[in-house]
Amino acid sequence: MEGFLFRAKAIFAFDMKFLIVGLGNIGNEYAHTRHNIGFDVVMAFLTKHGAQLKQERLAYMAEVKWKGRIFVCICPTTYMNLSGKAVKYWMDKEKLAIENVLVVVDDLALPLSKIRIRPGGSDAGHNGLKSIQESLGTTDYPKLRFGIGNSFPKGMQSEFVLGKWDKIEEPVVQMKILKCVEVIEAFATIGLTNAMNKFNNVEIQL
Template identity: 70%
Template structure:
């Protein structure tokens, strides 16, 4: 059976729910919901298992807070015996406009503290990640407020459309592979 570790990055706590920085949690939750699963509180993460088309998806939302995501990722990789190539980390990205998604097999953390911590703990940058563009429409010096802020009502239809696309991306990685999926995703300019 093909196995995949789906990691949605975010922060626990009601004050962070459905903020831009928590889009990884929201995508993981939407994927699990679509496939009839549910999360339970486990060691260092909320965890769910989903089976689809003969594949097993172990989905985690680390409960270690964003800046310490690496401990949770490493624990579940070891416990479930995943290689880095079997993982997909879903993360917000300020450098991408809201209309974009970017799928990569590895690369720089690009200043994202969650990715930096995973990289530090795993000792590699070579693990797949799906970057969810959140834009950078904030006044100078207000980056933290923007990232930790809620989506604007005008943004929500596009965010929901992109979450649905992210579910398709996860499914496609498991069926046609990472490279072929990248070719269908990285040049998209999404709108509603």
């Protein structure tokens, strides 16, 4: 009986730990661009919970303990194209199942007013997601997609993604960042399906 209780506690502890990954590029030239929104969401989550990033292997990392959960939060230092190396390393290091990983990423296919949490989905041409897919061997890992819209002239996608937010967009972006912090908390407390039901149809506008 004691052995069973020990195993039950171990499984419970395992299920209560989560890896939160913000995608982005290191360097001041990339700070607060559309492509770095994953970094900004993770930073907002850490600020709310009084934690600070420190440089670790392949990523800036911080740990948050909240409501019996442990959030291992990383912003990879590998640059976007090699994000998978950091995700795989920290998953293995923390002994985490893939369903306990949440990747926060910018998404051109969603309007600025929307966020979307999903249990899987293709990389849709996003180099960070492509790298994670290659490292994990699957597209079936939870993603929190932050809509950035696609209001750019033909042939200017790269400049748009790597550009800063327009002044008129910034208030909505800040509201959405705070909403994404709620999504991260919900993902770990009420589960992916309930978080999807709660947030996927929310329209965030001024």
